[in-house]
Amino acid sequence: MRIGILGTGTVGQTFGTRLRNLDHEVVLGARESGNPRAVEWAEAHAARCGTFAEAVADADLVINATAGQYAVDALEMAGGNPALAGKVVLDLSNPLDFSSGDLRLSVCNTDSVGEQIQRAFPDARIVKSLNTVNGSVMVEPSLVPGQHTIFVAGNDPEAKQVVIGLLGELGWVRANVLDLGGIEASRGMEMYMPLWVSILRALDGNLAFNINVVQG
């Protein structure tokens, strides 16, 4: 697949590297063309880089790896609803705001980033997934031993199947993928973040963790 990644941070680069290793074409998109991090990464991984719009232009799949509070802006800069129409957009983001010193979510309870971007770009097919684990675990679930769960949410069943296929390529076992329904389930997936951070602290900063849903 041709995959456009928005965001040149750790998650964007980790994802891009893994997708290159799986032989996908990758365009790493930045706010501005010529972003040094993106150029360096692209050269090292036989990939391309460019603006958000260039990353989206020919993409079969778009991955939002920007910070949640900037996701609508980034997708708007990428060309907005006309550019995204019909495209599957995998949203990895969380609305984390540490500016107060403590974790705050910049949106929660009555809305979420997943819902915001689906509303802003109604013809895009938004799928929320992977935001409940660290970037390293997203692309290498075997870093966490045994069974553990990854959630997906989105309004378009076909788009979810595309993402579930990609999850399989990354190493996620199909039985551990839990479909939570429509994009409104993003709310719970994002609001899990404060518990995620508390668990991370209780595990002395070990990022290689996840939760497994177990039922009787």
Place this chain on the structure above:
Amino acid sequence: MRIGILGTGTVGQTFGTRLRNLDHEVVLGARESGNPRAVEWAEAHAARCGTFAEAVADADLVINATAGQYAVDALEMAGGNPALAGKVVLDLSNPLDFSSGDLRLSVCNTDSVGEQIQRAFPDARIVKSLNTVNGSVMVEPSLVPGQHTIFVAGNDPEAKQVVIGLLGELGWVRANVLDLGGIEASRGMEMYMPLWVSILRALDGNLAFNINVVQG
């Protein structure tokens, strides 16, 4: 132990019945003396019932099983800080508000019920636990097979040990108890509720589920 339970709903009664089966003395506390649900339960389980204040008066351990948005009020009616001073208060509650049709939390992101009641009653020793599972699982963790995690949070280490001891009596394996630190971790434990509700729907309403924290 003498245990005072505030709240005569399903969680309060389920907990009371289980504690009676473990041979603890139980006083089920209601907003008003003579609450018919409480009287009926007490007669059936060789226990006592009374007002919130009567439930707290001689208790070695207080359990808050009221709805989260009424927890401060209920503990105030129970006698407030003087009555609660030094007492271990296990807070099971969640600030669930379904009045809009959808789930909303009545407090979240910058505060939580656990923190509210610790602030309101500074000499009480508040411990948050068990709010992340259904009442039936709280008192019978074997309803969910295999390993699964229960969280505790609170500022007083001794009080947490009292609660961890009670968790053991209920059947929670010590290795599955994860201490998240101070009472501020209540925030994440309560904000997990929207994800909990989404998981419940994805499991077709099977309440006998929980999450297991797995690390690499």
